[in-house]
Amino acid sequence: MSHRAAGRHRTLFRASARLVVIAVASAAAGCGGPVASPAASATSPAATATGPAVGEPVSLRLQVSLTPEELASFEPAIEVLDDAHPEWTIVLETVPQGSEVERVTSQLAGDDLPDVLRVQGLNVQQWIRREAFLDLSGRIPDPAAEFYPGPVEQFGWDGRLWGVPDTASPEVVFYNRAMFDAARLAYPTRDWTYDDMRAAAIELTLDGAGRQPDDPGFDPAAIRQWGWNGGLTYFWQNELVRALGGDLCANADCTEMSFTDPATAAAIEWWVTFVRDEHAALYDPYGGSQTGVPGDPFLAGAAAMGSNGWFAVGQLNAAGAIDYGVVPPLIGVDGERHTSLSTNGYVIAATSAHPEEAWALVKALVAPEFLASTWGRPGHAVPARVDAAESAIDAGHAPSNQDAVLEAMAVGRVFRPFTASAFAAFGATVDVFTQLNTGTIDLEAGLAQLEAAANAALAPDRAQ
Amino acid sequence: MFQAAPIAGAAALAFADWAPPLPVEWVGTANFEAIVRDPVFWQALGNTLVYGLGTVVPGLAIGLGLALLLRGQRRGGTLLRGAVFLPAVVSGVATALVWGWILNPRFGLLNTLLGLVGIQGPAWLQDPRWAMPALIVMGLWNVGINVIVYLAALNAVPRELQEAAALDGAGRAGRFRHVVWPALGPVTLYLAIVNAIGAFQVFTPTYLLTSGGPDSSTLTLALYTYQNAFTYGRLGYASALAIAIVLVLVALVALQFRLAGRRVTYVGTDG
Numbered sequence: 001m002s003h004r005a006a007g008r009h010r011t012l013f014r015a016s017a018r019l020v021v022i023a024v025a026s027a028a029a030g031c032g033g034p035v036a037s038p039a040a041s042a043t044s045p046a047a048t049a050t051g052p053a054v055g056e057p058v059s060l061r062l063q064v065s066l067t068p069e070e071l072a073s074f075e076p077a078i079e080v081l082d083d084a085h086p087e088w089t090i091v092l093e094t095v096p097q098g099s100e101v102e103r104v105t106s107q108l109a110g111d112d113l114p115d116v117l118r119v120q121g122l123n124v125q126q127w128i129r130r131e132a133f134l135d136l137s138g139r140i141p142d143p144a145a146e147f148y149p150g151p152v153e154q155f156g157w158d159g160r161l162w163g164v165p166d167t168a169s170p171e172v173v174f175y176n177r178a179m180f181d182a183a184r185l186a187y188p189t190r191d192w193t194y195d196d197m198r199a200a201a202i203e204l205t206l207d208g209a210g211r212q213p214d215d216p217g218f219d220p221a222a223i224r225q226w227g228w229n230g231g232l233t234y235f236w237q238n239e240l241v242r243a244l245g246g247d248l249c250a251n252a253d254c255t256e257m258s259f260t261d262p263a264t265a266a267a268i269e270w271w272v273t274f275v276r277d278e279h280a281a282l283y284d285p286y287g288g289s290q291t292g293v294p295g296d297p298f299l300a301g302a303a304a305m306g307s308n309g310w311f312a313v314g315q316l317n318a319a320g321a322i323d324y325g326v327v328p329p330l331i332g333v334d335g336e337r338h339t340s341l342s343t344n345g346y347v348i349a350a351t352s353a354h355p356e357e358a359w360a361l362v363k364a365l366v367a368p369e370f371l372a373s374t375w376g377r378p379g380h381a382v383p384a385r386v387d388a389a390e391s392a393i394d395a396g397h398a399p400s401n402q403d404a405v406l407e408a409m410a411v412g413r414v415f416r417p418f419t420a421s422a423f424a425a426f427g428a429t430v431d432v433f434t435q436l437n438t439g440t441i442d443l444e445a446g447l448a449q450l451e452a453a454a455n456a457a458l459a460p461d462r463a464q
Numbered sequence: 465m466f467q468a469a470p471i472a473g474a475a476a477l478a479f480a481d482w483a484p485p486l487p488v489e490w491v492g493t494a495n496f497e498a499i500v501r502d503p504v505f506w507q508a509l510g511n512t513l514v515y516g517l518g519t520v521v522p523g524l525a526i527g528l529g530l531a532l533l534l535r536g537q538r539r540g541g542t543l544l545r546g547a548v549f550l551p552a553v554v555s556g557v558a559t560a561l562v563w564g565w566i567l568n569p570r571f572g573l574l575n576t577l578l579g580l581v582g583i584q585g586p587a588w589l590q591d592p593r594w595a596m597p598a599l600i601v602m603g604l605w606n607v608g609i610n611v612i613v614y615l616a617a618l619n620a621v622p623r624e625l626q627e628a629a630a631l632d633g634a635g636r637a638g639r640f641r642h643v644v645w646p647a648l649g650p651v652t653l654y655l656a657i658v659n660a661i662g663a664f665q666v667f668t669p670t671y672l673l674t675s676g677g678p679d680s681s682t683l684t685l686a687l688y689t690y691q692n693a694f695t696y697g698r699l700g701y702a703s704a705l706a707i708a709i710v711l712v713l714v715a716l717v718a719l720q721f722r723l724a725g726r727r728v729t730y731v732g733t734d735g
Binding site for chain 1: 486592696697
């Protein structure tokens, strides 16, 4: 369908779009009566403005989704930025963590997208590929020189740049010093491989009676301390597979996945046996069915080591109960480090009435001084600009070996797949990972099932 | 207007593929064909039926039992009726969060109480075997509406019929079985239908507490519809799912009428 026809359809549906979304929400939410749609509730005076008079500041809606720690430093920074720029007035709209997809989908359906959005990298590609945002190609002369490569890649498509990354959170290896001391094991070092980690994790795993997995009478149903905070439990942990010589992605954007390729199957088996047979890692690391506490087992003090995002530092420091250290991502079988990178960045709505003012705002939000003063502290993500990241991470605060984070930023790869059907594929496969890790399905059958389910869900994206 | 227009819009969208801001593409019955082939839909339907069976039948029994107990309660009767009805007027979000705390495996009230008698409680909402039973117990928390409706219906049972049965030698059980229960038939059928509809719409506790997990054990039709619309961005498919829920409900209500309708006796309505 041509874009002109698309425009006609968009116009036709514009009036009823919100009502349709309300209807679906009503049916889903089980409400007999009409409900307020997220799109409607997000409407601000700025959204209905017909344009400022000459000399009046432009009102720009800026939508963000932040952790409480991030919001605490972001809000005052925005106020300062707003005061310094009389040409605009920023209307800050916050979205609860975890509700970004729902909010933006509703806003797109209701044609009510804010001017500028700070979005998560994993979510953004589905909207980029629908051309919901302005093409920002050429506005930054050399993105690859200014930003880390992973975050930039997250906002690119079709040879163009659709957003500007501001932060990223690489996964690094955290370890609990007290647990290592109790087991009389040496702390992890930057030279550790996955096999080093595995051997230590088995030593560090204890059941309720203090027995290790190799001890007679070890009770896997009563483990109180795991060596590693999670196995391979969903496909976005592909870096754990790549580190062991496999790759779940069979094409560049991972819209075709392979689980049965021999090298990939062997890498998956490494993780499955680690969880299923050696019990040194969890099959449900975040649900809490094994630890009794939903959330990260390392943060809960139930795991001796783990791969965590950098933002975990804030929670660890706030809790103060765990004496921890950090090392770079483990070394894979190819001698390289591999780690996942979650990113965030700014996009400008294609429907914004003030695109140039919105671009000026985005430039201010990703300026090195703004990033350095607002991000890069414990509990926050790391600035995606190379110059801001190095200046912002304060080595004077725990942990002292924060260079691990910068090293991980340089090698981190964004989660794949990140296309429109990625979440559907996740939903279709995540339970099979659990079945593999618990042994309720054998490896060969499970891998075939994963491959079929993932590729069926991703089929619409391959056709794009 | 505010009811019919969105419903009509959703019905139309069920025959389309729409991932805004892309244009709408009409796809005929493809969404419905995909639903039939979608194993997750069938799993969600199964979970929803289990939830419905687990909440509707026990909900009616508990509601009637409490109504019978409260009917003759003179001292503190109003207070007790208010206490029973209170959960029904509390926000579903607040109720879900309170239950989330009650069912917390390590710090929750329920497992703490079980621990006092030497029982190690399960992980409830994190355990695929216990998550749905836990949701069903949460669903029964709202039994107050059934109690109030049954109380009103019990007061409407003609006293002369009960007295005539007593004169014929019927005891309390006999009077209940042959007079009161048949007179409650229409109300029971009404409550069964309304509760079944409510069970098919269950959303808040699964959305807030389990997100359909663990292992999809609490994925209900309403939550799956929501996920398709607002997580997967498949508004056309989600609309088709919403229509499918309505069709399943219509079939279920028709079945209820067919199975129970003939046995229902309408007392005292002949004017």
